[in-house]
């Protein structure tokens with residue numbers, strides 16, 4: 001109790017500020033774990049603006065070429081429904097044909113926890129927001145996908161445990177017993193009732209490489225993610241107990257590493273019909289490519305794509321060395337993937 005007491009005032013002050021102090025005002029990140037917005041997670045160019053994004057706060061507009069801060073991105077003044085007081089994913093997607101920007105925000109401390117899909121026109125005006133209750137607990141979200149007709153959400157079991165903050169511990173826990181969910185929403189929909197949630201195996205996908213409507217079957221969506229068997233939250237998760245580290249998945253836990261993965265989702269049946277690891281784990285040295293932070297040609301965002309690029313983890317990580325607890329592994333390679341064959345086409349060694 002002695003150890004907990006000094007933390008309580010901070011925790012409750014932050015909680016109070018988020019709910020009552022900053023609610024409804026601009027630039028009010030909704031998380032209780034961070035209280036300022038450095039907008040340093042990502043950079044998006046859209047409608048003549050550069051947006052500096054950070055998922056625990058809203059996006060800032062920067063002036064070109066000076067990079068002077070212009071203030072919060074306010075959709076040309078058209079924002080409503082509190083969107084600008086949300087946070088904003090660092091991985092907004094721009095549709096190559098319509099020019100729309102689609103992004104997500106989320107809130108883990110309201111009940112029920114929710115996410116919001118936000119669509120911005122090619123001119124930078126707010127077009128649509130859909131607020132959606134999460135299918136599980138208060139989970140951390142990070143990335144999503146779009147197709148030409150749908151938004152593909154992904155909710156993994158990395159859950160906020162607020163009381164952990166009371167003791168000063170990292171506030172997230174990975175739940176090895178919970179499902180991962182994909183959520184499919186038509187991009188024209190205005191209602192959370194239209195979301196179709198699809199249960200998937202226990203895993204976590206921080207990043208989405210791309211997604212698209214299956215040209216062979218309009219009821220199916222193909223999604224390529226960087227799949228992890230679990231996550232330690234990139235330093236935001238509490239250290240797992242030794243017994244958990246001993247392997248709920250029957251393997252030694254290496255830390256936060258990912259492998260490119262193909263999912264095929266049947267939207268009509270609401271089920272996963274394919275889950276394929278495209279590059280095998282380290283035991284199979286010839287295809288042992290752990291990677292993350294992918295990208296496709298921007299002209300193919302949300303469309304069938306043959307190629308993708310990603311950052312490959314350093315050699316020692318590829319060979320199975322553990323990632324130091326609480327840190328992010330080094331990336332030393334750029335990988336080019338052929339998604340049609342599942343093969344790795346090229347490897348650029350950076351170190």
Ligand SMILES: [Fe+2]
Pocket residue numbers: 090091142143207
């Ligand atoms: Fe990211």
